[in-house]
Amino acid sequence: MQNSRSLKSISRIFLVMLSTLLLISLLTMFTSTSNISYPPFIFTTKKSISNDLTSLPYSLQTQVSNLQTQLGVLLHQLHNDSSDSKTLAKFSDQVLRVAVSLDKLADSLSATISTNAPANGDEMSKVDKDLTEPDEENEEDQERSMSVKIFDSGEIRTYLSPKPNRQSGKKTFLGVEAISSSVGLLCTTMPTNVDRFMSYKKYEICPDDSDLAQKLIVNGCDPLPRRRCLSRTPQNYSNPLPANSSLWSQPSDNNILWSHYQCKGYSCLISKRGFSKCSDCFDLSIQRWGIPENDSVSAEFGIDQVLRLKPGEIRIGLDFSPTTGTFAALMRERNVTIASATLNLGAPYNEVIALRGLLPLYLSIGSRLPFFDNTLDIVHSTLFLDGWISMELLQFALFDWDRVLRPKGLLWIDRFFCKKEDMQMYLDEFGRLGYKKLLWRIVPKIDKLEDELFLSAVLEKPIRR
DSSP states (O other): HHHHHHHHHHHHHHHHHHHHHHHHHHHHHHHHHOOOOTTTTOOOOOOTTOOOOOBHHHHHHHHHHHHHHHHHHHHHHHHHOOOOOHHHHHHHHHHHHHHHHHHHHHHHHHHHHHTTTOSSSOOOOOOOOTTTOHHHHHHHHHHHHHHHHOOOOHHHHHHOOOEESTTTOOTTTTSOOOOOOOOOOOGGHHHHHHHHHHHTTTSSBBBSSSHHHHHHTTTTTTTTOOOOOOOOOTTTTTOOOHHHHHSSSSOOOOGGGOOTTTOSSHHHTTTSSSSSTTTTTTTTOOSSSEEEEEETTOOOOHHHHTTTSSTTOOOEEEEEOOSSSSSHHHTTTTOHHHHEOOOOOSSSSSHHHTTTTTTEEOOOTTOOOOTTOOEEEEEEEEOOOOOTTHHHHHHHHHHHHHEEEEEEEEEEEEEEEGGGGHHHHHEEEHTTOOOOOOOOEEEOOOOOSSSSSEEEEEEOOOOOO
């Protein structure tokens, strides 16, 4: 009985939509083939246009697009209906046929629009000038539909579906009629884990799955989809230390969720059980980037030595390194604001950076930097982009750093190391940027094999015109 009422309700909606569709189709055909001059309140035209040219408004295509969306909702409802009724199945097939016909109508309308292009710059086409490319829109809709079909989670499907503005057909200050949510392309290659990530109870506490989130990010599913659940907090959370004392004070264990780390307390981190490239960086008593004791052996430059290259010009920047924020803390003491980009590589790097009163960026090396072009004064990286990195990945990283650096900004490559025989290959890649060498040092890396070299360089971005 309930299914019968549902079917009747859907049928009524379908008939209304079909009638609207037929009216639009007839109106489109009539206006496209006739030479009748219409009053300005029906179709807007410019005074310079001859009377035999009719402007086909963008609203018609918008209404067709809205009908397509509504039919999609109907098909989704029919698909989710648990009834095995043959009548319901037959009606579903009919709706599907009409949806296909509607797609063909939209394509025909787009073709009509393209044939009415103006012959020269003095004429106006029979369609509105701000019409977007229909073929591009159709391709984007098809791609978005295909990506949605890959996932099983209803929440990820909801997230990926376009969110129309409350006033249908009206563009916002952003210049769009709907907001499409961002998600990494490679998320489609790992649908099982994405479905797991998006399986939660809405408006309740999020699952404790930060390890799953980082696994997705590292494998290219970045940005991750947003979720509608509440962030989990440490059970015995306490207020952070004041800004004037938090830079060099050990954070409280109560302010970190330890469930996904080998260490279960900060004292364990100090005992060098963190990530190998930053095994001692949780010991906040160790402060690097002072004055090198022996310039002929040390691969480091001092912070003050670098800042003297641009007195008063270095104000904001990025540190892309496995770090707990020590470089940013030293720069803070010199009135320079640094964002520290790192993942939680087996230890709570981002949490510690934040607890020190600094700005963490939870970011993978494969991610585009979230800064606009030509905005940062300095980009610093240490002990991260080393001999393990492929040439193509290094190129994409370097050119993205170049993008965000302002003209005359500084790129500080700090203790990059690789095999001796590979050094020239990497030097060629750094040289592609065309930066000016301000500080430059290549020294042997002292280890058991002694077959590696350190490179440290401070380079200045040129002005390009």
